[in-house]
Amino acid sequence: MKNWKARKTLLIVGEGYDEVAFLNHLKQFPGVCGQGVEITIKNARGKGAAGVIDCAIKLQANAAYDSVAVLLDTDTDWNAKVEKLAKQKKIQVLPSEPCLEAMLLRVIGKSPAVGKDLKKQFDPYVQNDGTRREDYQQHFGLAVLQGARHREPTIDGLLALLGI
DSSP, rough: OOOOOOOOOEEEESHHHHHHHHHHHTTTTTTTTTTTTEEEEEEESHHHHHHHHHHHHHHHHHHOOOOEEEEEEESSSSSSHHHHHHHHHHHHHHEEEOOOHHHHHHHTTTTOSSTTTHHEEEEGTTTTTTGGGGGTTTOOHHHHHTTTTTOOOOHHHHHHHTTT
């Protein structure tokens, strides 16, 4: 008979398809949550920071997770009220300032442009499609991300959450 061992569970809600693809990219690194943590990644499908927190609260209510985190952009709906709600619900917020694309451009040493051109500026680094996990491999390997930990608190928080 096999020994049954309780597993810890972690829910991470990404704001949109790019966040989910990036989170799935991180999840495939060797040693991620090697301590027997089961990671569930869900997509809030946009809706700004408040929508992401709301989505996490609903998912949290439907299943008992040991910990819950969200990866969201700070450019829409991110304010003290939303932050307070996340704290009350014990949701760890991993904010991308002002958005995931800008943060990841900084990770690889690029200075992101301000405004709507961020996606266009970011696209060449993810084969013009940030919605697929495999497209993050070339420019956002583990060594690159670990090298950016000291200057990008959200990357540090994500890697720490995943046990790497």
